[in-house]
Every structure is written in C-alpha cells, then in structure tokens.
Amino acid sequence: MKISDIYKKAVQMGIDADFRSNEYVAKLLERRKQKYEKLSGHEKAEFDAESLTNPYSDTRVLHVADDREIKKVMCGIDIEVGEILLAKELGDIDLVISHHPMGRALADMHEVMELQADIFHQYGVPINVGEGMMKERTSEVARGINPRNHWRTVDAAKLLGINLMCIHTAADNISASFVRDAITKGNPERVEDLMEILSGIGEYQQAERLGVAPRIFTGSPENRCGKVLVDMTGGTEGPPKIYERMAQAGIGTVVGMHISEDHKKEAEAAHVNVVVAGHMSSDSIGMNLILDEIAKQGAEIVQAGGLFRVSRNK
Ligand SMILES: [Fe+2]
Ligand SMILES: [Fe+2]
Numbered sequence: 211m212k213i214s215d216i217y218k219k220a221v222q223m224g225i226d227a228d229f230r231s232n233e234y235v236a237k238l239l240e241r242r243k244q245k246y247e248k249l250s251g252h253e254k255a256e257f258d259a260e261s262l263t264n265p266y267s268d269t270r271v272l273h274v275a276d277d278r279e280i281k282k283v284m285c286g287i288d289i290e291v292g293e294i295l296l297a298k299e300l301g302d303i304d305l306v307i308s309h310h311p312m313g314r315a316l317a318d319m320h321e322v323m324e325l326q327a328d329i330f331h332q333y334g335v336p337i338n339v340g341e342g343m344m345k346e347r348t349s350e351v352a353r354g355i356n357p358r359n360h361w362r363t364v365d366a367a368k369l370l371g372i373n374l375m376c377i378h379t380a381a382d383n384i385s386a387s388f389v390r391d392a393i394t395k396g397n398p399e400r401v402e403d404l405m406e407i408l409s410g411i412g413e414y415q416q417a418e419r420l421g422v423a424p425r426i427f428t429g430s431p432e433n434r435c436g437k438v439l440v441d442m443t444g445g446t447e448g449p450p451k452i453y454e455r456m457a458q459a460g461i462g463t464v465v466g467m468h469i470s471e472d473h474k475k476e477a478e479a480a481h482v483n484v485v486v487a488g489h490m491s492s493d494s495i496g497m498n499l500i501l502d503e504i505a506k507q508g509a510e511i512v513q514a515g516g517l518f519r520v521s522r523n524k
Contacts, residue, residue: 216283216375220380221266258314272374273374275368275372276373278304283511284297284306285497285513288309289306294372295370296514304509306372307497308374308375312364312376313364314360316360324444325444326443326444334459334461381496382442385495385496398438400431401432401485405424409424412522413488424486425486426483429483435463436462438464439465440464442487450470450473453482457481464483469484490518497517499522
C-alpha cells in the first residue's frame, strides 16, 4: 500500500460510516464543486482543492517525504514533535498517522462540524434549529483554532523526512457508527444496560484496566435510556444549548467521548443522561478499524501516542 491508497481507503471508510447517506455526501461534494468554479483570484488560491473529493477537511496527507511502499505504520491519537522523533529513532517507520488533526487539517477542522446539524435532525431536532445553533458554535471553534501553531509537528516531519498524515472525522464517523450499532443491537432499557453494552467493546475493556472506563456523567444507572444519541463525530463539541432541544426531540441519553462542564450543566438541566465513553478509547475504535484494513495489506502497526490498539482481524 502507498500513502495515497491508505488516504483514499480511510476517506471511503469514513463516507461509508457517515450518518448521512452516501448520496447526500456526494451531493455536498457536488455543491462545493459548483461553488469552487465560481471563485476567482485569491479566493480560488486559498481554496483547498482536496475538499472537492474528500468531504472531511480534517483528514489529510500532511507530508510525503518518500512515497514508498508502506510496511510499518506508527499510529497515535495525538502525534506531536516527540512522536516524530520517536519514529525517527525507531528507524523503520514508513508512515506516521495521527488521529487528531494538524496543519491545514486543523486550521479547517471546523468545516466538518456541519454534519452535526444533520445528525441532530435525524434524531428529531428541526434542521433550521440545528443549523442555526451550529453556525454560531462553528465560528466560535474556528476562532479558537485560529491562533494555534498548526504546522509545528508537520515541520518536524519535514526536517526528519517522516511521512505524515492525519485521519480525524473519517475515523470518528467509524467510531460513532460502531458504537451506535452495538447499542442498537443491545437495545438497552436503562443506563446500566447501556454501560454493560459498552463494556463488551475491546477498547473500553482496555480503558477499564487503565482507569478510564466509560462513566455516567449525568443521570443514574437506574434511569431509562430513552432514545440514545451517539455524539462522537463532527469535529468537536457542539453548542451547549442543544441539550434542551435534544430533550424536546425525545433524546434521553447522549453517549459521547468527552464533555465540558458547560455541556454537562445544560444536559443536567434538560434531564438528559450523559455517558462519557472515554476519549482515547473511543477515538481508538475508528482508528483501529482503519488500521485493521492497513494490516490486512501486510503492514505492521506500531501503537503510540495514546492509541488503544485492538485488532479485529482474524
Ligand atoms: Fe476523534
Ligand atoms: Fe479526539
């Protein structure tokens, strides 16, 4: 496998796991193309042409030092300068994959957040409400990301000649749909039943041993679940006020990777149970399913940067 094969495979797996249909994603790409063709001058120059075929702005090949056959991949949930040095020290790493985005993939991460409005809509929140709330939150996130040092790790990869890419929302879609399918299959009545379902997933079993097992942040084990929303994709946390709307739409429980205090308070006020499944563990699920596909092609996987590696290959 070459880097471009891994990149294409990851994007396609992300589209297949997207809560929106493949047709809808294709329509979005078509809309972007039409908009792009109308641009001119510096607007066109600033436009990321990659986004015409890849719907996830935070999933990108960041640096190709040497486009060789990939036989050994080092993957981490977070890759920083330290991990790049580590890859160099190990000597035989052909590609480093980060889950969390960097470079332009970080600068443009907020663009994937639009998918959250569609997810809320699928669960009964009117699309105008979801879109309105997301617009505000997305611009807040964009402003928050703006001053960051986006290219630092990529610069290190360039200096040391390390191939580097990141797979963010494409992988988070896979985590979300994997957990959603497990919950749908288990059909939990109460929050404790839901916790039982999560404890059957390999990454959460590892998390348990490491002291970061899934936890109930609001609500109690005896509470009825109601409709369960798996909120694990779409860049980062949505707007805190969405919990009230979720409750009105009949969502009783949200399962997420992490939750800020603001969101927790809003969820509590809206009587929505919140289960925090865990950050590194939940991020690992999607990455592991992609890594399994890479491993099937004969590449060795090296676990680093907080990845909880679980292989589902036979
Ligand atoms: Fe993630
Ligand atoms: Fe994450």
